[in-house]
Amino acid sequence: MKVGLSIGGGVGALDDIDPRHLAEDGFSSVFVACHERDMLWHAPRAADFARASQAAGLQVYVVPLGYGRVIDPDPSIESLYVREHPHNCQIDNRGRRCTKACPNNPSFLEWFSSNMRTLAWLLECQGFLWDEPSFYSARGGWGCRCEYCERLYYAEHECELPVDLSDSVVRFRRSSMTMFLLAAAAAIQSVDRRLSSVVMPSSVLTTREAGLGLDELNALAGSSAVDQVSAYASWHTGGPSMETAIGTTYEAVSEATSRQDKDCILWISGSPAPSDRLVDALRVAHVAGVEHLVVAGYQSLVASPAYAKIRAPLAQVIEQLR
Numbered sequence: 001m002k003v004g005l006s007i008g009g010g011v012g013a014l015d016d017i018d019p020r021h022l023a024e025d026g027f028s029s030v031f032v033a034c035h036e037r038d039m040l041w042h043a044p045r046a047a048d049f050a051r052a053s054q055a056a057g058l059q060v061y062v063v064p065l066g067y068g069r070v071i072d073p074d075p076s077i078e079s080l081y082v083r084e085h086p087h088n089c090q091i092d093n094r095g096r097r098c099t100k101a102c103p104n105n106p107s108f109l110e111w112f113s114s115n116m117r118t119l120a121w122l123l124e125c126q127g128f129l130w131d132e133p134s135f136y137s138a139r140g141g142w143g144c145r146c147e148y149c150e151r152l153y154y155a156e157h158e159c160e161l162p163v164d165l166s167d168s169v170v171r172f173r174r175s176s177m178t179m180f181l182l183a184a185a186a187a188i189q190s191v192d193r194r195l196s197s198v199v200m201p202s203s204v205l206t207t208r209e210a211g212l213g214l215d216e217l218n219a220l221a222g223s224s225a226v227d228q229v230s231a232y233a234s235w236h237t238g239g240p241s242m243e244t245a246i247g248t249t250y251e252a253v254s255e256a257t258s259r260q261d262k263d264c265i266l267w268i269s270g271s272p273a274p275s276d277r278l279v280d281a282l283r284v285a286h287v288a289g290v291e292h293l294v295v296a297g298y299q300s301l302v303a304s305p306a307y308a309k310i311r312a313p314l315a316q317v318i319e320q321l322r
């Protein structure tokens with residue numbers, strides 16, 4: 001089992017990290033968050049980090065954040081594009097503009113693809129992770145009803161785009177999201193066809209809500225936009241146990257990916273807190289058959305002062321499970 005680490009916090013955080021130390025601790029991959037605003041001014045710093053990571057033997061995956069916020073794991077992540085191009089953003093069922101670009105908007109698609117090509121040129125990496133791509137969704141609200149979505153729906157169905165989130169709209173949003181991911185994968189693979197396109201569906205929103213969810217894994221794994229599927233196994237007090245969360249999430253995803261001869265990557269959160277039982281979680285994932293486990297993330301684990309206590313036993317167990 002390979003164990004990776006996700007690194008958030010932007011370019012500023014990368015300056016303090018020596019990838020050789022991560023490799024010494026047994027990590028074999030890093031998932032580096034690349035914020036739209038950082039990449040505007042500081043892309044060479046991210047490129048240096050990616051190069052140093054590769055030199056230390058780590059596999060690098062780029063995780064673009066912002067960029068119109070179609071890829072939107074955290075609503076607080078800002079996007080300059082959204083601020084400057086509100087007219088290319090989604091329109092919800094009440095006619096309001098949302099702070100999320102529309103994946104069917106041709107001008108946004110062109111801008112997004114061009115930015116992903118640039119990132120793929122700049123950063124030496126194994127692949128890109130598209131983190132929770134989604135349409136706008138809220139209680140009773142959904143996007144998108146912009147003119148492009150209306151036109152596209154009309155061309156496919158020869159009737160107006162319904163105001164209700166009907167099954168036909170759900171299918172339309174799902175296929176729109178798949179087309180967006182196809183464009184994203186094509187953009188990076190036009191730079192290097194070996195680059196892997198990894199998709200992390202939302203773990204909280206369903207396909208009906210987001211356009212893409214963990215509930216339609218077979219369709220996702222079967223898409224040519226997807227080389228690997230990622231999934232987050234989460235547990236909390238009062239919910240399923242860690243063993244159940246890891247076992248069931250991995251079983252569902254690996255069943256869909258193995259059918260397509262593709263790989264899956266399981267994510268868990270990790271900290272040095274004894275209550276988080278990180279070392280146990282690694283063993284449980286190994287027993288479940290996980291081949292690539294990613295711990296989220298650097299800030300909560302390695303940057304924590306308590307990491308010193310867990311560092312040696314963690315490295316030892318990573319080595320054992322390798």
Ligand SMILES: [Zn+2]
Pocket residue numbers: 090091102103104105144145146147148149150
């Ligand atoms: Zn739209």
